[in-house]
Amino acid sequence: MTATIQAEGIVKTYGQLRALDGLDLSVPEGTVLGLLGPNGAGKTTAVRILTTLLRPDSGSLTVKGIDVLKHPDDVRRIIGLSGQYAAVDEYLTGYENLEMIGRLYHMSKRQARERANELLERFTLTDAASRPVKTYSGGMRRRLDLAGALVAAPPVIFMDEPTTGLDPRSRLGMWDVITERVREGTTLLLTTQYLEEADQLADNIIVIDHGRAIAEGTPDELKRKVGGERLELTLRGEAEVATAAAIMRGVGTGEPTVDSETHQVHVPVTRGAPALIAAIRELDAAGIEPVDIAVHRPTLDDVFMRLTGHSTEDKTTEEQK
Amino acid sequence: MNPVVMALSDGWVVAKRNLIKIKRIPDLLIFSTIQPIMFVLLFAYVFGGAIPTQGVDYKEYLMAGIFTQTVAFGAAITAIGLAEDLQKGTIDRFRSLPMSRAAVLIGRTTSDLLNNVLVVAVMSICGLIVGWRIHNGFFKAIAGFLLLLAFAYAMSWVSALIGLSVKSVEVAQSAGFIWMFPLTFLSNAFIPTHTLNPFLRAVADWNPISSIVLAIRDLWGNAGTMPRPEGFPGEHPLLLSLLWIAGILLVFVPLSIRKYRQAASR
Numbered sequence: 213m214t215a216t217i218q219a220e221g222i223v224k225t226y227g228q229l230r231a232l233d234g235l236d237l238s239v240p241e242g243t244v245l246g247l248l249g250p251n252g253a254g255k256t257t258a259v260r261i262l263t264t265l266l267r268p269d270s271g272s273l274t275v276k277g278i279d280v281l282k283h284p285d286d287v288r289r290i291i292g293l294s295g296q297y298a299a300v301d302e303y304l305t306g307y308e309n310l311e312m313i314g315r316l317y318h319m320s321k322r323q324a325r326e327r328a329n330e331l332l333e334r335f336t337l338t339d340a341a342s343r344p345v346k347t348y349s350g351g352m353r354r355r356l357d358l359a360g361a362l363v364a365a366p367p368v369i370f371m372d373e374p375t376t377g378l379d380p381r382s383r384l385g386m387w388d389v390i391t392e393r394v395r396e397g398t399t400l401l402l403t404t405q406y407l408e409e410a411d412q413l414a415d416n417i418i419v420i421d422h423g424r425a426i427a428e429g430t431p432d433e434l435k436r437k438v439g440g441e442r443l444e445l446t447l448r449g450e451a452e453v454a455t456a457a458a459i460m461r462g463v464g465t466g467e468p469t470v471d472s473e474t475h476q477v478h479v480p481v482t483r484g485a486p487a488l489i490a491a492i493r494e495l496d497a498a499g500i501e502p503v504d505i506a507v508h509r510p511t512l513d514d515v516f517m518r519l520t521g522h523s524t525e526d527k528t529t530e531e532q533k
Numbered sequence: 534m535n536p537v538v539m540a541l542s543d544g545w546v547v548a549k550r551n552l553i554k555i556k557r558i559p560d561l562l563i564f565s566t567i568q569p570i571m572f573v574l575l576f577a578y579v580f581g582g583a584i585p586t587q588g589v590d591y592k593e594y595l596m597a598g599i600f601t602q603t604v605a606f607g608a609a610i611t612a613i614g615l616a617e618d619l620q621k622g623t624i625d626r627f628r629s630l631p632m633s634r635a636a637v638l639i640g641r642t643t644s645d646l647l648n649n650v651l652v653v654a655v656m657s658i659c660g661l662i663v664g665w666r667i668h669n670g671f672f673k674a675i676a677g678f679l680l681l682l683a684f685a686y687a688m689s690w691v692s693a694l695i696g697l698s699v700k701s702v703e704v705a706q707s708a709g710f711i712w713m714f715p716l717t718f719l720s721n722a723f724i725p726t727h728t729l730n731p732f733l734r735a736v737a738d739w740n741p742i743s744s745i746v747l748a749i750r751d752l753w754g755n756a757g758t759m760p761r762p763e764g765f766p767g768e769h770p771l772l773l774s775l776l777w778i779a780g781i782l783l784v785f786v787p788l789s790i791r792k793y794r795q796a797a798s799r
């Protein structure tokens with residue numbers, strides 16, 4: 213059986229720029245695909261093409277077996293979209309926004325009303341439900357927009373950077389909502405700039421850069437590639453480096469790297485917290501008081517470092533040239 | 534669902550949304566009625582005596598012109614509204630929903646039509662106060678108003694195409710208006726066309742604005758014994774008006790809907 217979301221060889225150019233350069237992706241039913249990439253990688257372009265808003269120059273794509281290019285109307289019936297920028301109506305209240313979307317999915321008046329209230333509650337917007345969206349904060353708009361994508365409880369959902377601009381609590385709340393939808397069988401494609409988020413939510417991750425997939429796999433596979441967590445230790449002076457390196461070798465899973473300029477010692481670890489405790493104990497016993505010690509989780513930047521040999525920043529400067 | 538029923542019912546959902554905006558920002562409505570009131574008063578009292586009319590009071594002669602010009606200019610709000618929806622991403626959201634492809638435009642032109650109904654009502658009251666009267670009875674009076682609103686609706690679709698093409702509210706604000714100046718002033722709205730040179734006169738006589746204005750003047754008994762255009766435009770202004778309205782709709786409804794489908798796929 214073909215996957216719920218299936219795309220092959222999508223190309224989209226803007227003049228000289230190849231926003232998407234032969235992207236393939238496949239999301240099996242009931243799973244989450246995380247599209248991970250820096251600014252300008254082509255994430256939004258991919259989402260817009262898959263949700264019928266944009267036509268690619270070439271490539272073939274289906275959602276639940278329906279050809280997106282030939283039958284966009286049929287695809288719209290089974291998808292929900294929350295774009296990168298909250299597309300909510302400022303002059304309507306939160307309730308009116310959701311009710312309108314329900315009506316446009318051709319729900320009955322009653323259904324649309326009940327669904328709107330249900331979602332407002334789910335996204336903790338009930339208190340603000342009867343206020344025009346103009347008075348909402350950025351995070352509230354974002355949440356309302358995400359609620360908009362869920363109105364028809366569509367089997368396939370696309371979310372473009374769903375947690376950008378949310379405070380930590382709302383972000384966790386959003387993760388909950390997403391996990392709950394997926395448990396109920398929804399297929400989800402989400403884009404993000406945070407490896408941590410893709411790790412939390414996605415069954416599979418595609419890392420894209422310049423419109424092309426540069427890595428692909430489960431979060432674990434990807435983290436293995438990047439090297440997982442790392443213990444980072446900064447010391448007061450040169451004298452302590454040798455002893456500290458020996459201790460770090462003991463708690464880590466590999467050879468520690470030493471930077472004698474900055475008096476830093478790094479070592480890869482399997483599980484950050486226990487390694488941290490062990491290291492602190494031993495350092496204390498040896499009479500070493502570090503300036504700083506921390507567990508470093510791999511970020512998108514580390515992924516890029518490892519996969520392309522340049523960081524995400526480099527890419528932007530390269531683009532500006 | 535039947536596509537026509539779906540277009541109308543989705544269109545009504547969108548129209549309601551637009552009307553809510555008018556309700557929430559009443560200033561919009563206040564200003565869109567102040568301008569026509571000003572026009573009625575200025576033309577009635579400032580220009581009133583300057584242009585000689587025969588068999589009819591200038592204020593009466595003028596009123597159909599002011600009404601028509603006002604709804605023509607008012608069509609610009611369609612362009613501005615759509616450009617705003619495009620810019621804010623609202624149209625993207627609509628385009629991802631399984632709603633009719635015509636609904637956003639039907640909704641927008643419908644709410645703008647209702648806005649026009651109100652503007653025309655306010656202008657009529659204002660006109661009655663300064664001395665304008667209708668002489669041909671109730672049904673012809675209503676027929677005149679219907680013709681005016683039908684023309685307003687057709688112009689709204691022209692404006693829709695402009696709004697979808699410019700993609701920025703600021704550009705829509707001027708692009709929506711500019712072409713109205715030659716269209717409304719090179720017509721019989723404020724001056725009898727026989728004073729123009731032969732070329733301009735031919736243009737003015739065949740101008741759709743002139744046909745609408747003359748047809749309404751005839752219906753309301755406000756035409757007096759003023760000189761009329763030669764030939765068809767002078768003999769059958771009502772027929773010509775209806776042809777113009779039908780022609781504008783036939784061309785601009787499909788063009789605008791096509792543009793809407795492409796608009797967000799930049």
Ligand SMILES: Nc1ncnc2c1ncn2[C@@H]1O[C@H](COP(=O)(O)OP(=O)(O)OP(=O)(O)O)[C@@H](O)[C@H]1O
Pocket residue numbers: 226229230231249250251252253254255256257258296405799
């Ligand atoms: N309408 C457009 N015209 C020209 N270039 C465009 C257009 N839309 C996108 N691009 C270009 O295509 C590339 C991919 O853009 P896209 O918006 O898909 O990136 P993204 O991965 O979503 O980035 P971000 O994280 O910043 O949202 C960028 O280089 C962008 O400048």
Ligand SMILES: [Mg+2]
Pocket residue numbers: 255256257296372
């Ligand atoms: Mg983006």
